[in-house]
Amino acid sequence: DADVTQTPRNRITKTGKRIMLECSQTKGHDRMYWYRQDPGLGLRLIYYSFDVKDINKGEISDGYSVSRQAQAKFSLSLESAIPNQTALYFCATRGPGLGGDEQFFGPGTRLTVL
């Protein structure tokens, strides 16, 4: 089973709709992140959380909000979706791996806003 899962994997929605993307992890890591990826722009950090009570804005947080419901769950919401939020969204965790402190990614959610 995947260590970091995201739902849904694909979503098409209309401008103005509220959307929630969910992330769950079984790695036991405290640190969790939400990124978006756009062609030519690379990965950009939206929000990150270092524990349930710690939420921080990343470089492009406008138009997004997050909720850390538990150590294992970190949700990203688009309160009123707009077309330029069409992108590939990734959740990630960070913590001890085989080689040291490393990052682990979910499979991504492809979001299209019409």
Add this chain to the structure above:
Amino acid sequence: KQEVTQIPAALSVPEGENLVLNCSFTDSAIYNLQWFRQDPGKGLTSLLLIQSSQREQTSGRLNASLDKSSGRSTLYIAASQPGDSATYLCAVKGTGGSYIPTFGRGTSLIVHP
């Protein structure tokens, strides 16, 4: 502010070639560096992690090296195969309390038969 650059942005090679992907960073005060592979439309898969105290790491046909003084890491792929076609990204985590890595934009690799 750390900046990470990956050159070239795209690379196309025939099957069987040995190749080197480059990752440059501006601040040598790093904690570790991680190489990822990303297939089109998919998530990032961790390939290798190099701690700041290490010079290289190997996994199968992959070898990653780190030279902090020159601000460079290279990912060497031996005997490339069409299945190696993907985008390769590097991410640098700095020292200090921040757990926010800085990502390069990746090198898109195509290995053709």
